[in-house]
Amino acid sequence: MTSTGPVGSEDLVRRAVAAFNSGDHAQATDLCELGLKRHPGDPALCHLLAAVLFARSDLPAARARIEASLASRPDNVPALILAGRIARAEGRFDAALQMLDRAARQSSRVEILLEQARTFDQASDATAAGAAWDRVLQSDPKSVEALARLGRLAWERGAPAEAEGFLVRAVAGGGHPAQWFDLGLVRQDMRKFEAAAEAYRQVLAKSPDAAEAAANLGVVLQEMGDLDRAMAAYSQAYRLSPSTFGIIAMALTSAPSGRLWLDEEALRRLLEQFEENA
Missing domain, CATH: 1.25.40.10 (Tetratricopeptide repeat domain)
Known part of the structure; x- marks a missing residue:
């Protein structure tokens, strides 16, 4: 009371x-x-x-x-940072950046750089976000968030080798499932299928309900010619989220090591059978 x-x-x-x-x-x-x-x-x-x-x-x-x-x-740095966060949460990105710019004129705190980078990210300004995350990394070379975001941005602009370098550093201390998933995507694009499979397994170890990671694991295992393990991964994905069925069916019928399924229900039964035998 x-x-x-x-x-x-x-x-x-x-x-x-x-x-x-x-x-x-x-x-x-x-x-x-x-x-x-x-x-x-x-x-x-x-x-x-x-x-x-x-x-x-x-x-x-x-x-x-x-x-x-x-x-x-008016020049209180913590208040300006909070004002920037509130404005960003409201979608008022220009106002958020104005507040953070005012804070940056008073202080060189890394927290301000982080908030600026997050604001550019949320505003979908990839170029400005990349430059902002670079500034964060220069101030804090061990920033996992900056490494992960720079990795994702590099992948999105078609620079997978650069993306892999950032993401490998991001997951070095254990990594968040989202960071491992991004690393899996990058390695899958680079056709490093064994390394991609390991990344997706890390996602599933940390987040067992990650259906998309299970489906992608099935895809890379299938690309490696290991159809039995691919089917087990597909079954796991289908159990976690039946909406992955379309991705699974497409992968099975399009890859060189896949199978042709004319009966959709037969494929669903097979996936369920793998689930029962898992």
């Missing part, structure tokens, strides 16, 4: 931060609102309440509070 005794804004901020960090967003909100009743327009309380509202996905209210905070402290 929130105390109503006399208390300064700094103490309220401290208690609200503790509540927020513990996951009690309701109490954090109550404490911030109590503080703002006693200290109207307090920039720290406005900033913190904006962060709480942002975490609760109340974007218009979060924007109003961070704008109130910036009205008192």
Whole structure:
């Protein structure tokens, strides 16, 4: 229960931060609102309440509070970064970049570069995103997020060897399933089928419900001439998501080592049979 005794804004901020960090967003909100009743327009309380509202996905209210905070402290870097995040979440990319540019004039924090790169990504500006992620990597050569994004962007622009280099570095510490999946796609395009199969197996080890990875594993195993294991992978994909059937049927009938299936139901039964015998 929130105390109503006399208390300064700094103490309220401290208690609200503790509540927020513990996951009690309701109490954090109550404490911030109590503080703002006693200290109207307090920039720290406005900033913190904006962060709480942002975490609760109340974007218009979060924007109003961070704008109130910036009205008192227009050059506060953490507030500018939060304002940029809120604007990006609302799809106001130009506004987000303006806030982040203001923050960058005050500080060289890598966090600002990250937010700029994420904003260009979300705005689907691949050229600007690539340059922004390069700046992140220059500041933090071990940034897994930058390595993964640069790898994906390189693959999308048709530079698979460059993409593979970035993605291999991204997964070196274990890797996220999405990063391994991208590495599988790149190696599959390069016809490095054994390496692609290993990447897709890593996806499935980390995310056993990844139907697309199972289907792609089947494709590369089929390309390697291992039809039995390919069928097992296809069966796994079909079990996880029946919508993969079209991809499976196309792969089986188009690859040199595939089979011709005139009866769709017969293929479905075979996939189910592999599932039962797995």
